[in-house]
Amino acid sequence: MRGYLLVEKQIVPGEDTFVESPSSENNFAVVFEDDATTGYFYALELTPGTGEQRILDALHIYNAEEIADEDKPFHLKIIWSRDWLKCALIINAHCHAIFDFENQGGYNLNEFPPPNTIWTKSDRKLTNALVNTVFG
Numbered sequence: 001m002r003g004y005l006l007v008e009k010q011i012v013p014g015e016d017t018f019v020e021s022p023s024s025e026n027n028f029a030v031v032f033e034d035d036a037t038t039g040y041f042y043a044l045e046l047t048p049g050t051g052e053q054r055i056l057d058a059l060h061i062y063n064a065e066e067i068a069d070e071d072k073p074f075h076l077k078i079i080w081s082r083d084w085l086k087c088a089l090i091i092n093a094h095c096h097a098i099f100d101f102e103n104q105g106g107y108n109l110n111e112f113p114p115p116n117t118i119w120t121k122s123d124r125k126l127t128n129a130l131v132n133t134v135f136g
Contacts, residue, residue: 003088003135007078013039014064019076022046025084028101029053032076032089038063041089043099043106043119056119057106059097061089079135086134095131 006021016036022029029044039061045054077090085102088095097108104119107126115121 003079003081003086004084005077005079007076009076010073011076012073013062013067019078021078021080021087023080023084023087023101026101028084028087030078030087030089030099032061032078034064036064041097041099041108043087043101056104057099057116058113059099059106059108059124060110060112061091061096061108081134088131088135095126095135098126098130098134100134 007019009019011017011034013034014036015034017032017034019032020029027046027048029046031042031044033040033042041059041061043056045056046052074091075093079088079090081087085100087099089097097106099106105122106120107124107130109126111124115124
């Protein structure tokens with residue numbers, strides 16, 4: 001996967017975790033959060049000067065209780081594309097979500113939640129073809 005690896009961290013699903021990664025080249029950022037129940041990946045727009053954050057989209061990654069028996073900890077990576085307009089969440093060497101800031105799209109494995117009216121308005125399906133197009 002080509003791009004810029006900005007975050008690499010061990011996490012334990014079901015433990016409070018907050019990992020943020022702002023783009024170096026624009027006013028976008030992503031956040032991975034595990035609130036001890038669920039894991040979500042958020043796309044944010046940052047207001048220059050104030051640091052105010054606006055959530056553009058949210059993608060469900062996992063329910064902690066459903067993966068309780070899997071190997072822990074998980075190896076989490078956040079990778080930005082070379083144009084700084086796309087960002088991927090990688091867990092244990094598998095892409096779980098992509099935000100495309102240029103085309104206003106959020107894509108994940110379970111396609112939940114449904115697209116919102118603010119930003120992602122089309123299909124959420126994360127496919128290998130999409131991953132290869134963005135980071136191949």
